[in-house]
Amino acid sequence: EAGVAQSPRYKIIEKRQSVAFWCNPISGHATLYWYQQILGQGPKLLIQFQNNGVVDDSQLPKDRFSAERLKGVDSTLKIQPAKLEDSAVYLCASSLGDYSYNEQFFGPGTRLTVL
Amino acid sequence: AQSVAQPEDQVNVAEGNPLTVKCTYSVSGNPYLFWYVQYPNRGLQFLLKYITGDNLVKGSYGFEAEFNKSQTSFHLKKPSALVSDSALYFCAVRSSGTYKYIFGTGTRLKVLA
Numbered sequence: 001e002a003g004v005a006q007s008p009r010y011k012i013i014e015k016r017q018s019v020a021f022w023c024n025p026i027s028g029h030a031t032l033y034w035y036q037q038i039l040g041q042g043p044k045l046l047i048q049f050q051n052n053g054v055v056d057d058s059q060l061p062k063d064r065f066s067a068e069r070l071k072g073v074d075s076t077l078k079i080q081p082a083k084l085e086d087s088a089v090y091l092c093a094s095s096l097g098d099y100s101y102n103e104q105f106f107g108p109g110t111r112l113t114v115l
Numbered sequence: 116a117q118s119v120a121q122p123e124d125q126v127n128v129a130e131g132n133p134l135t136v137k138c139t140y141s142v143s144g145n146p147y148l149f150w151y152v153q154y155p156n157r158g159l160q161f162l163l164k165y166i167t168g169d170n171l172v173k174g175s176y177g178f179e180a181e182f183n184k185s186q187t188s189f190h191l192k193k194p195s196a197l198v199s200d201s202a203l204y205f206c207a208v209r210s211s212g213t214y215k216y217i218f219g220t221g222t223r224l225k226v227l228a
Contacts, residue, residue: 107158
């Protein structure tokens with residue numbers, strides 16, 4: 001079974017530039033999550049999709065971050081414009097359904113450095 | 116509000132010795148508890164979870180965890196540590212009826228040969 005795919009793996013940009021990350025979840029997984037993991041901290045949920053609808057985006061900085069999930073499969077996360085504090089690893093995860101007890105499967109992450 | 120605490124930033128243990136990584140939680144409603152492991156430059160991997168039933172749950176790579184409702188704890192354990200167990204471990208909690216996972220800050224486990 002193929003895992004969660006993310007690209008790119010690494011990205012370096014200057015502040016005020018824009019950047020986009022892509023995620024392809026495990027086939028058949030209805031729920032998709034985007035997390036931000038700053039060095040030394042645990043992952044923080046940015047947005048959660050159930051199929052192509054947003055379930056929770058309460059911690060997404062909506063003035064600069066946006067995300068979409070096309071046709072309930074792939075997803076993109078965009079930052080525009082980037083700030084220095086956005087430097088982090090962005091993790092995508094998926095799970096079978098939205099049941100509270102489903103474990104999540106994580107991709108390798110995208111390490112973003114904002115200069 | 117949901118919260119999870121991992122009180123130790125780092126745990127050092129000698130190879131072959133038992134290990135414990137601590138986790139305490141606070142939720143309203145029934146808790147669903149998870150442990151994940153993160154190896155360098157890799158995403159998180161699921162280890163085990165507690166949903167209901169037996170308080171001792173067994174997971175991947177010989178790990179187990181004990182749910183203690185009165186102490187609101189879910190400590191990760193392994194009877195005999197391996198050097199290859201060295202990694203970053205995260206505890207996570209979700210309460211029944213909510214969508215959001217809350218992750219702890221992580222505990223770095225270092226197994227010394």
